[in-house]
Amino acid sequence: MSVLDSLVRTARRRSPWLYHVNAGSCNGCDIELVACLTPRYDVEQLGIRLEASPRHADILVVSGPVTRTTAAAVQTVYAQVPNPKVVVALGSCPASCNVFAGSPTIVGPLDRIIPVDVFVPGCPPRPDAIIGGIAEAIAILAGDKPRPDGTMVPVRPTLSNAEGER
């Protein structure tokens, strides 16, 4: 591996930017995610930033069981994140639809809508568990660990054709 490649991988390990999507969540997980930014947990130490635009993000954090009205938006936002990207499913809802399973307004779980790399179960998960899940996502992003389907994140970003709406 060349020096440049290892520099890129180190940079990805040290500077993961998050974008958070609420796909019909009850706000419990969202509050726990924001708690990670507070003085007690302070994820900015790890270079993590909660970004305001999906175009800036490396890691997409999705909470909620994916309702009918948010499914298309989740797909658009996923397509708007430039490669390489990793998806973290935050809480029990995107993993299993939780108590909303079977509801006619729910089209989840999340992995039916977009590919998911890390699940952080819990209702809501503790901030420690969220940071653990994001650390796993960082390892996938930097190429230290394979994705669940066994593929590795390449150092040179692949070009995706589905770019989402402008």
Next chain:
Amino acid sequence: MVVRGLVSLLIFPGALFAVPMGWFMVWLQRRLNARLQGRIGPPFYQPFFDFIKLLAKERVTRSRLQGLVLTALPVLAVGATLGVLALLPVFPEHAKFSGDLVLLVGLIEVIPLAAVLAGFASRSLYGGLGATREALLGLMYNLPFLAALGALSVGAGSFSLSEIALKPMWAVRIPALIALALCIPVKLHMNPFSIANAEQEIYAGATTEYGGPRLAIWELAHDMEWVAVTGLWASLAFPVPHVALVVRLLVFVAISLALVVLLSIVGAATARLKLAQAARVFWQWGFGIGLIAFIIAVLAR
């Protein structure tokens, strides 16, 4: 002359100095902000790795013309910032050319102009909103900014930055520096004037649609703008002739970093203002102080 121009553009206070210094200043600001909030904050190398990571991300496919425009605008901002840096009168004994104040004012206006155009060119609603706010803020802070620079220029009787930086004229300089200091946080998108980028409120403002390498160029322009804007203030705040170059350099860096500390404290202690409140700050207080400086300069001539 050409060699000296290239040195000030590419080495000091240009790219070779300004890029690491800009990263350091941005880190210092983030770190101080975190410490003031009771957090630990990002490590020393953070802005550098942010930049490398963005460079190594996918470049979002655009139609050819839009891609060209969206790439050219941040490059223009980087170029204009380098121009401002090269014109800074850090060593005012070595005069560059007369009239460089006019060129500096022109170049320093190009940076927000590029951001405004980029916001609209991205055709995103939030990019457009950020661009509108950026343009309105430009109307606001340029009044005290230009009044203060005009007062200094009248006081020194010259359009040359070197003469402005060397002539003491404290009665003009102190109000002018206060008016200039008021414009620094808005130029750097810091609280309480972080209205144009307004994180979360209007997504990411003008750079909402920017990602990957194109965003990296914006970040670079913004990092260097920190050095350029604080450096302009620092180089105008030390009008003492016949000082050794090393001392002058150290004073320049010290005043710049002190400004970064002050900006961080003000930024952490204040909340974002509304556009109308910002207008009142700049048109009432900023322009008032700038006008006082101007009148003193005219009377003292």
